[in-house]
Amino acid sequence: xxxxxxxxxxxxxxxxxxxxxxxxxxxxxxxxxxxxxxxxxxxxxxxxxxxxxxxxxxxxxxxxxxxxxxxxxxxxxxxxxxxxxxxxxxxxxxxxxxxxxxxxxxxxxxxxxxxxxxxxxxxxxxxxxxxxxxxxxxxxxxxxxxxxxxxxxxxxxxxxxxxxxxxxxxxxxxxxxxxxxxxxxxxxxxxxxxxxxxxxxxxxxxxxxxxxxxxxxxxxxxxxxxxxxxx
Amino acid sequence: xxxxxxxxxxxxxxxxxxxxxxxxxxxxxxxxxxxxxxxxxxxxxxxxxxxxxxxxxxxxxxxxxxxxxxxxxxxxxxxxxxxxxxxxxxxxxxxxxxxxxxxxxxxxxxxxxxxxxxxxxxxxxxxxxxxxxxxxxxxxxxxxxxxxxxxxxxxxxxxxxxxxxxxxxxxxxxxxxxxxxxxxxxxxxxxxxxxxxxxxxxxxxxxxxxxxxxxxxxxxxxxxxxxxxxx
Numbered sequence: 529x530x531x532x533x534x535x536x537x538x539x540x541x542x543x544x545x546x547x548x549x550x551x552x553x554x555x556x557x558x559x560x561x562x563x564x565x566x567x568x569x570x571x572x573x574x575x576x577x578x579x580x581x582x583x584x585x586x587x588x589x590x591x592x593x594x595x596x597x598x599x600x601x602x603x604x605x606x607x608x609x610x611x612x613x614x615x616x617x618x619x620x621x622x623x624x625x626x627x628x629x630x631x632x633x634x635x636x637x638x639x640x641x642x643x644x645x646x647x648x649x650x651x652x653x654x655x656x657x658x659x660x661x662x663x664x665x666x667x668x669x670x671x672x673x674x675x676x677x678x679x680x681x682x683x684x685x686x687x688x689x690x691x692x693x694x695x696x697x698x699x700x701x702x703x704x705x706x707x708x709x710x711x712x713x714x715x716x717x718x719x720x721x722x723x724x725x726x727x728x729x730x731x732x733x734x735x736x737x738x739x740x741x742x743x744x745x746x747x748x749x750x751x752x753x754x755x756x757x758x759x
Numbered sequence: 760x761x762x763x764x765x766x767x768x769x770x771x772x773x774x775x776x777x778x779x780x781x782x783x784x785x786x787x788x789x790x791x792x793x794x795x796x797x798x799x800x801x802x803x804x805x806x807x808x809x810x811x812x813x814x815x816x817x818x819x820x821x822x823x824x825x826x827x828x829x830x831x832x833x834x835x836x837x838x839x840x841x842x843x844x845x846x847x848x849x850x851x852x853x854x855x856x857x858x859x860x861x862x863x864x865x866x867x868x869x870x871x872x873x874x875x876x877x878x879x880x881x882x883x884x885x886x887x888x889x890x891x892x893x894x895x896x897x898x899x900x901x902x903x904x905x906x907x908x909x910x911x912x913x914x915x916x917x918x919x920x921x922x923x924x925x926x927x928x929x930x931x932x933x934x935x936x937x938x939x940x941x942x943x944x945x946x947x948x949x950x951x952x953x954x955x956x957x958x959x960x961x962x963x964x965x966x967x968x969x970x971x972x973x974x975x976x977x978x979x980x981x982x983x984x985x986x987x988x989x990x
Contacts, residue, residue, distance in 0.1 A: 616850020622935030623847075623854040629925035630861065694860035704853030 531556070531563035532588040534576065538650035538724070541567040543755035545650065545723035547636050548597040549585045550716035550751070555601055555709055557747040559611040563587070570655045597716075598628055601709055614709035627702065627710045630691075635717035638685040639729065641667075645675035646725035682729065689736050696735040700742070707743060715743045715751070723756040730759070762787070762794035763819040765807065769881035769955070772798040774986035776881065776954035778867050779828040780816040781947035781982070786832055786940055788978040790842040794818070801886045828947075829859055832940055845940035858933065858941045861922075866948035869916040870960065872898075876906035877956035913960065920967050927966040931973075938974060946974045946982070954987040961990070 533553070536546035544553070544565065556563050568575060568584050579586045581595035587603070594603045605614045605621070615621040644663065648656055648671055660671055667674050692714065695702060702710040718740050721729055730737040740759070744752040764784070767777035775784070775796065787794050799806060799815050810817045812826035818834070825834045836845045836852070846852040875894065879887055879902055891902055898905050923945065926933060933941040949971050952960055961968040971990070975983040 613850065616853065617848020619844065619847020619852070619934060619939060619941075620850020620854050622930060622939075623851050623858060623933060623941050625929055626858060626922055626926040626933050626941070627854060629922040632925070633921050690864050691857055691860040694863070695857040698856055699853065702854060702857050703850060708850060708853075710850075710854050710857070 531561055532566055533563040534566045534568045534584045534586040534588075536584050537567040537569060538647075538655060539652055540650070540755060543650075543723050545647075545720050545756075546584055547639075547716040547720035548583075550719040551597045551709070551712045552585045552587065552600050552604075554712035554715060554743070554746070554751070555604055555614055557750055558614060558708070558712070559604055559608050561604070561608065561611070569652070571658050598625070605709075616703065616708055620703075620708070620710070624710050624713070628713050631713040631717065634688045635714050636720075638688055639717050639721050641674045642678045642682055642685065642727055642729065643721050643725040644671050646727065650724045678727065682727075685729065686731070686734070689734075692739075693735055696739050701739070707746065711739075711743060715740065718759075719744075719751050719754075719756075722759050723754070726757040728759070762792055763797055764794040765797045765799045765815045765817040765819075767815050768798040768800060769878075769886065770883055771881070771986060774881075774954050776878075776951050776987075777815055778870075778947040778951035779814075781950040782828045782940070782943045783816045783818065783831050783835075785943035785946060785974070785977070785982070786835055786845055788981055789845060789939070789943070790835055790839050792835070792839065792842070800883070802889050829856070836940075845943075847934065847939055851934075851939070851941070855941050855944070859944050862944035862948065865919045866945050867951075869919055870948050870952050872905045873909045873913055873916065873958055873960065874952050874956040875902050877958065881955045909958065913958075916960065917962070917965070920965075923970075924966055927970050932970070938977065942970075942974060946971065949990075950975075950982050950985075950987075953990050954985070957988040959990070 533549070533556070535544035535549040535553070537544050544550070573582055576582060576584070576586055579593035579595060585597055585600055586593060586595045587600045589607065594600045601614055615624055648659060651659055664670055692702070699705065701707040702714065718729065721727070730740065764780070764787070766775035766780040766784070768775050775781070804813055807813060807817055810824035810826055816828055816831060817824060817826045818831045820838065825831045832845055846855055879890060882890055895901055923933070930936065932938040933945065949960065952958070961971065
């Protein structure tokens with residue numbers, strides 16, 4: 529049975545850029561599973577309606593459809609339990625939930641204002657209009673106004689990575705000696721940024737930079753070779 | 760063999776108040792282990808010198824001495840592996856390291872300025888002098904100056920708990936249906952505050968408040984009955 533994954537793209541259908549889709553793309557590779565990518569754009573709500581979702585990722589596995597990255601990760605862990613574990617046991621599965629929340633808030637929330645204008649430039653006209661309308665309502669500012677402060681905002685973002693930085697002083701990955709889903713949660717945000725923006729999120733001497741490099745190289749360089757800007 | 764735990768106290772030798780010692784006090788209870796408390800004060804460096812530490816917690820287990828809360832947690836997990844697990848497997852053990860870093864930075868670091876002046880009032884003269892000298896050097900301000908902004912600083916602290924708050928929408932504890940060491944990491948900070956300060960860190964309708972209540976009640980109300988202020 530072929531797995532299929534709806535992944536967010538813009539003008540370039542071969543360059544998926546959702547942080548949540550990248551969590552799952554890495555999780556699939558961790559499990560040694562292939563999935564056919566179905567490129568999906570912001571305004572293609574109708575394509576997801578049969579699966580009761582308005583957002584990606586949506587994973588199709590035979591006659592099952594699973595929406596939401598966290599739900600998909602749990603599904604993959606349970607449905608493919610003979611494959612390498614994403615969580616390393618029940619404790620990791622529970623704790624990853626909090627790291628997932630941290631990833632949503634500190635990583636996705638922290639990176640978004642820094643790359644928001646770059647996202648616009650990767651979208652076709654209809655998606656641009658949709659993205660501007662929904663995101664500008666959320667921020668109460670234009671995309672350009674949000675992005676204008678990024679040279680100072682990035683300093684706060686880097687500081688917010690201190691818990692990860694401290695962790696990487698003690699071990700190679702959040703998951704320990706090898707990466708697991710906790711790493712993919714965080715990495716997804718960096719891969720999202722890299723797909724659409726050349727803005728330097730990290731300084732080259734940051735342990736987080738070296739960690740990201742290892743994940744860019746993982747699975748035969750899957751993430752590094754998926755398009756986007758060199759970082 | 761009786762376990763012994765050096766725990767930070769002030770004027771009241773029966774009211775331990777280190778966030779790191781409380782992590783271990785809860786971990787010991789989780790494992791069903793008793794430990795004799797050895798009250799220790801900031802300036803009693805000589806008492807710890809035989810164990811090659813200048814800080815508590817230090818755990819003595821027969822002829823072994825283990826310093827540092829994280830090292831002690833790992834020791835307890837490995838030395839008492841037939842007892843309930845603190846981490847729930849290898850994945851949890853690895854991920855708890857990052858939650859430990861988050862606990863050090865967001866919880867201990869976030870609470871400290873809010874209760875720093877209250878700590879002083881719990882100390883004898885010699886400890887007060889030591890505490891003021893070392894902490895005022897760290898902040899570059901007097902204790903009173905640090906504490907002066909706490910009514911506004913607490914708002915930022917509460918906001919910083921969002922990853923925990925999001926987690927508690929989905930599950931009862933960071934550790935899942937039952938608490939584990941990840942919960943004790945965070946709870947230790949709240950118990951530290953409660954031991955020395957009546958300042959309200961949390962609003963009563965906050966899910967974090969309800970979570971803290973459950974941990975105050977855990978192990979027969981061990982934390983709630985250890986002295987300190989009602990919260």
